[in-house]
Amino acid sequence: MTEPTLRMEIADGVATITLCRAKEYNTITPELRDELAAAITAADEDPTARVILLRAEGPAFCAGYKIDRFIDEQHAETCGPDRIWDSATDLRWMGRFVQTYMKLWYASKPTIAAVQGWCVGGGTDLVLCADLIIAGRGASFGYPPARVWGTPTTAMWVYRMGLERAKRYLLTGDEITAPEAERIGLILETVPDEELDEHAATFARRMAKLPANQLQLHKLLCNQTVENMGMASSRTLGILLDGVARHTQEGVDFEARAGAVGLRQAVRERDSPFRDYGSR
Numbered sequence: 001m002t003e004p005t006l007r008m009e010i011a012d013g014v015a016t017i018t019l020c021r022a023k024e025y026n027t028i029t030p031e032l033r034d035e036l037a038a039a040i041t042a043a044d045e046d047p048t049a050r051v052i053l054l055r056a057e058g059p060a061f062c063a064g065y066k067i068d069r070f071i072d073e074q075h076a077e078t079c080g081p082d083r084i085w086d087s088a089t090d091l092r093w094m095g096r097f098v099q100t101y102m103k104l105w106y107a108s109k110p111t112i113a114a115v116q117g118w119c120v121g122g123g124t125d126l127v128l129c130a131d132l133i134i135a136g137r138g139a140s141f142g143y144p145p146a147r148v149w150g151t152p153t154t155a156m157w158v159y160r161m162g163l164e165r166a167k168r169y170l171l172t173g174d175e176i177t178a179p180e181a182e183r184i185g186l187i188l189e190t191v192p193d194e195e196l197d198e199h200a201a202t203f204a205r206r207m208a209k210l211p212a213n214q215l216q217l218h219k220l221l222c223n224q225t226v227e228n229m230g231m232a233s234s235r236t237l238g239i240l241l242d243g244v245a246r247h248t249q250e251g252v253d254f255e256a257r258a259g260a261v262g263l264r265q266a267v268r269e270r271d272s273p274f275r276d277y278g279s280r
Contacts, residue, residue: 002031003021004020004035005019005020005021005026005029005031005032005035005036006018006019006020006032006035006036006039007020008039008042008043010043010046010048010049012205012208013048013049013050013051013205013208013209014049014050014051014052014053014201014204014205014208015042015043015046015049015051015052015053016053016055016201016204017036017039017040017043017052017053017054017055018055018056018057019032019036019054019055019056019057019061019062020056020057021058022056022057022058022059023058024066025058025059025060025062025063025117025118026056026057026058026060026061026062026063026123027062027063027064027065027066027067028062028064028065028066028070028097028122028123028126029065029066029069030069030073033096033097033100034100036100036103037099037100037103040052040100040103040104040107040111041103043107043109044103044107044108044109047212049109050109050110050207050208050210050212050215051109051110051111051112051204051205051207051208051215052104052107052109052110052111052112053111053112053113053114053200053201053204054104054111054112054113054114054127054130055113055114055197055200056114056115056116058117059116059117059118060116060117060118060119060123061113061114061115061116061117061118061119061123061127061139062118062119062120062122062123062126062127063118063120063121063123064120064121064122064123064145065121065122067258067263068263071255071258074090074093074094074246077089077090077093078090078093078243085243085247087240087243087244090243091236091239091240091243094153094239094242094243095239097122097125097153098125098153098154098235098239100126101125101126101129101153101154102129102154102235103129104126104129104130104131105129105130105131105223108216108219108220109212109215109216109219110131110132110207110215110219111129111130111131111132112130112131112132112133112134112200112203112204112207113127113130113132113133113134114134114135114196114197114199114200114201115127115133115134115135115136115139115141115178115187115196116135116136116138116139116193116196117136117138117139117140118139118140119135119139119140119141120140120141120142120143120144120175120277121142121143121144121145121150122153124141124142124143124152124156125152125153125154125156126154128152128154128156128157128160128186129154129156131219131223132188133186133187133188134187134188134189134190134191134196134199134200134203135178135181135182135187135189135190135191135196136178136190136191136192136193136194136195136196137178137179137190137191137192137193138178138193139177139178139181139190139193140175140176140177140178140277141175141176141177141178141181141186141187142169142173142174142175142176142276142277143157143169143170143173144173144175144267144270144271144277145173145245146169146170146171146172146173147172147173147270147271147274148245148250148251148254148270149245149246149250149251149254149255150242150245150246151170151238151241151242151244151245152170152238152242153235153238153239153242154235154238155231155234155235155237155238157169157170157186158234159226159229159231160185160186161184161185161186162185165184165185172274173274174274174276175276175277178190254266254270257269264278
């Protein structure tokens, strides 16, 4: 039996979901996807919880997908024996991950994420679906697969920080420090790293003092504005283009290089011209 990827507890009106694969930097696996989906649903349905707080153990909130498993399982699901890519199957397969992330958005109750360390790649697809994000000042965000092998599947970047800033970071893949993420509106606020957990929990408890129906009505009102801007169609395009980006010549070459020299070295080579992320 595999170890659980998270745990949940409810107290003072707050359902706290904690990712607990610290040694693996809380990388995304099918098990984490399914357990997180179940936890968010349970928290949203529990009458004693008014707010959902997502946090993580260890040095990183989420360092993206567990790529070795991702590649193997994606090939098994979406490629034939001659490595013919099925874009429709890929859309459905990747969409299962996105459906879990979007549960943070579509939960009737407010969702808060407390982020420490790395939150990159697929980790941003996940966390940007939360209603509010609080980060430790040492945290870092970014979408390095923008350089090769991916596009943001939940397509939240423009909605969070505007068109030009989203282009600025997606057209370079540059790393975003937590203070910069706060300045440009990607996240709500930053606090000292050692104060993150208590600050986020205190804020969640403060929010939970409101009646549950008031919280749900205000969240629906705010989110519907973004829905009316076409978020659902943007998200569908993001999932589809992510599959396309993994199967361009450059995407296939990157994957082959990772197979030859190891993923870490391939990522280091990708990022070294920019001198950020793991290349440091």
